[in-house]
Every structure is written in structure tokens, then in C-alpha cells.
Amino acid sequence: MGGSKYNTPAKYTSKLEDFIEEFELCDIWRTQNVDSRLYTWRQRTPLIQCRLDFWLISNFLSSSVTKTSIVPSIKTDHSLIKLTLSGENFSKRGPGFWKFNSGLLTDKNYVDIVKNTLSECNNKYHNLENKNLKWDTIKSEIRGATVKYSKYKNMKLRERESNLKKRQDEIQKTLSCTYLDKDINNLLVELDTVKEDLEQIVNNQTRGLLYDHTPSTVKAMKEIQNISYH
Incomplete structure (x- = not known):
């Protein structure tokens, strides 16, 4: 219809x-x-x-x-x-629970951060004799670096996604007042490009969720997530 x-x-x-x-x-x-x-x-x-x-x-x-x-x-x-x-106002959520993004395991920048953190820890704690304490300290340092990088990366991703959605809305609004077939087609071509970029973001997020459930990833995530700050 x-x-x-x-x-x-x-x-x-x-x-x-x-x-x-x-x-x-x-x-x-x-x-x-x-x-x-x-x-x-x-x-x-x-x-x-x-x-x-x-x-x-x-x-x-x-x-x-x-x-x-x-x-x-x-x-x-x-x-x-x-x-x-319209509906009832929902109460504000609490601070939430930080969850390791397994997609970072394939992020070269993150891998380099972990390598650098390990190198720094080796220099800082090489005299620490208690191996368990040394290992927990190293994991805590890695967790801190991971949280910091995750926040930065998520901020950049949200910024890019927001800009794409904003441009998508602008194109949609322009389409509603455009009458020439040529102009409409040009806008539709640009709209398809924006949609492809947004789809890529969703695909990356989906791959991260699927990767979360592989045995090796679950083990790595538990190691990082179960560390407490002291």
C-alpha cells in the first residue's frame, strides 16, 4: 500500500x-x-x-x-x-556494574596499553616477593587502565553514533521538503552511507556480545572483573 x-x-x-x-x-x-x-x-x-x-x-x-x-x-x-x-517517571538508576568489553581483546591500542602496563608493573614491583600479592596488584593496575581506556573509547563511540544519528535526522527532514528526483536520490545515497556506518557500529557491538561467551574470553573477563580496588 x-x-x-x-x-x-x-x-x-x-x-x-x-x-x-x-x-x-x-x-x-x-x-x-x-x-x-x-x-x-x-x-x-x-x-x-x-x-x-x-x-x-x-x-x-x-x-x-x-x-x-x-x-x-x-x-x-x-x-x-x-x-x-507518557508514563510514570522511573527512579534514577544506581552507578551500575562495570563489565569488561571483550571486544577490547582485538583492539590493538588496548593490547598495547596492557603490554605497557605489564612492563611498568614489572619495573615497579620486581622486588615484591609475595607472588600472589604481586599478581593481584598487576591485575588491579590492568583493570584501572582498562576502565580508563573503555570510558574514553565509549565516549568517542557515543559521540560518533550521535553525530551519525543527527545527520540521519537532518537528511530525513530535508527529504520531507525536497521535490526534485535528482536531489532526493542524492540525499538517499548519503542516507544509505550513514545507515551503513551505524550498522557497522551495531555489528561490532554484536560481535563483542557473541565473543563474550567463548570459554577463553569468559576466563579472561573473570580475571579482570573480579579484582577489587584497595
Whole structure:
């Protein structure tokens, strides 16, 4: 189905309208964005744009939706329809639990940091006779360096992800007021590039989660995580 009943076969739009009426539903995005011109699916050659995707909710629940928006999505050629719901304020979370990111094990910069830390520890604690204390001290130093580097890397990653999402939103907004096919296609090409970069970030995060469950990684993570600061 297209984004307008005027360019979609009547038998399809009428079925949808009957369904909405029978179950007392509303197309919440259109209800809140009456004059907006946005689409959830596009084809570049030839240029075709349609609003194929809907959030149909009960009229009763529609009052709980404070905002709806159409945003680009990765791993699919369809856009997302994002809903913001009103509700009780959740209590603030505590400081949380630091978890070692196993993806660091394949990060050359991190590997170099660990090597340098080991070298420094060897110089600082070479006279320490108690081997258990020496080993725990070395692990504590590695943990401290790991936390510091993790925070820095996560900050840079969040910054890059935020900039990509910001540019993605800018392109989406520009598309809504662009009418020439050539200009639309140029924007769609750039949008695909931004989506690919965001997808790469997600893929890296996914690989890290999968890598977390290999036996050797679990052992290494436990060694680093179970160290207490003194």
C-alpha cells in the first residue's frame, strides 16, 4: 500500500479503513502529523516513495502517545515509526556494574596499553616477593587502565553514533521538503552511507556480545572483573 489512498488500489485502502473502523483504531502517526510528507519506504531507480508502515493503536491509548516520528533504520529498507509514550517517571538508576568489553581483546591500542602496563608493573614491583600479592596488584593496575581506556573509547563511540544519528535526522527532514528526483536520490545515497556506518557500529557491538561467551574470553573477563580496588 502506498502513502495515499489516491494512488493505491481502492480494494486495499477500503479493507484497511474497514479494519480501522471495526476495531476503533487510529493511524497515530498521521493523526499527530497531519501535514507532514514523510515515507517509510523508498526506491531510488525509478524513484518511488510510499508510507507502507503504520502504528495502528486504539483511540483509547492514543492519548498516551506524546510524539510519533518516522526515522531511518538499519538492516532494512523500511524506516521506523517511533512512538514516545507518557508514563510514570522511573527512579534514577544506581552507578551500575562495570563489565569488561571483550571486544577490547582485538583492539590493538588496548593490547598495547596492557603490554605497557605489564612492563611498568614489572619495573615497579620486581622486588615484591609475595607472588600472589604481586599478581593481584598487576591485575588491579590492568583493570584501572582498562576502565580508563573503555570510558574514553565509549565516549568517542557515543559521540560518533550521535553525530551519525543527527545527520540521519537532518537528511530525513530535508527529504520531507525536497521535490526534485535528482536531489532526493542524492540525499538517499548519503542516507544509505550513514545507515551503513551505524550498522557497522551495531555489528561490532554484536560481535563483542557473541565473543563474550567463548570459554577463553569468559576466563579472561573473570580475571579482570573480579579484582577489587584497595
